[in-house]
Amino acid sequence: MKKFATITLMVFTLLIGCTPDANITSPDESTIKSQAQLIKLPALKSGLKIETNLTREKYINGYNGGSFIEQFEFQCVTGNVIINSQLNFPAGAFSGGKTITQTFNTETASLEFGPAMQFNIPVKYTLTVSGLDLTGINPETLDFVYVAQNGSITGVEYDSITMDVATGTLKVTNAKLNHFSRYGFVN
Incomplete structure (x- = not known):
């Protein structure tokens, strides 16, 4: 009887401990990511009036694909912040044609990208932000x-992410976007 109880207890422990949601040794990724914060940009230069969002748009035919390349630049107390943004749409990424928007905060x-939509084939996105204080x-x-x-965040698959403290540059290369929404750098 003791043997049966011991085996039952071991099987029960094994089943509970090996479920996909069980994580005995460390917090799961979503817990770690929930503590991450979007990286702040330097304050705008005194007296400079600028909207908190900069928006650009371009018409893309989803059947043919195409690229949407933009550069944003504005003055901050630390100098100029320069944003280089490149969205690459493979042929067949979505049906029909749409006016795509990029709004930089x-x-x-x-x-933030619009309009809200899911892609048949992931869109690849490369973003470089320079002129930051990365202290x-x-x-x-x-x-x-x-x-x-x-406000919850989820990691995105990408080829590489780099940080250059000397130039204050963050860069993500070929982030795979399955849908349009808000994306950003966190730490």
Whole structure:
């Protein structure tokens, strides 16, 4: 009887401990990411009036694909912040043609894309933001993420992410976007 009880207890422990949601040794990725914050941009230069969002748009035919390349630049107390943004749409990414918008937030290193849609084939996105004060940013926890409406964040698959403290530059290369929403750098 003791043997049966011991085996039953071991099987029960094994089943509970090996479920996909069980994580005994460390917090799960969503817990770590929930503590991450969007990277802030330097304050705008005194007296400079600028909208908190900079928007550009371009018509893209989803059947043919195409590229949407933009550069944003504005003056901050630390100098100029320069944003280079490139969206690459493969042929067949979506049906029909749409006017695509990129809205860059001048308070955080984040962008919002529209209109809201899912892609048949992921869109590749490369973003470079230069002129930042990266003091206190940890390159080990730097990430590029999707930001949901409720504020939760989810990591995005990409080819590379780099940080150059000397030039104040963050760069993500070929982030794979499955849908349009808000995306940005976090630490």
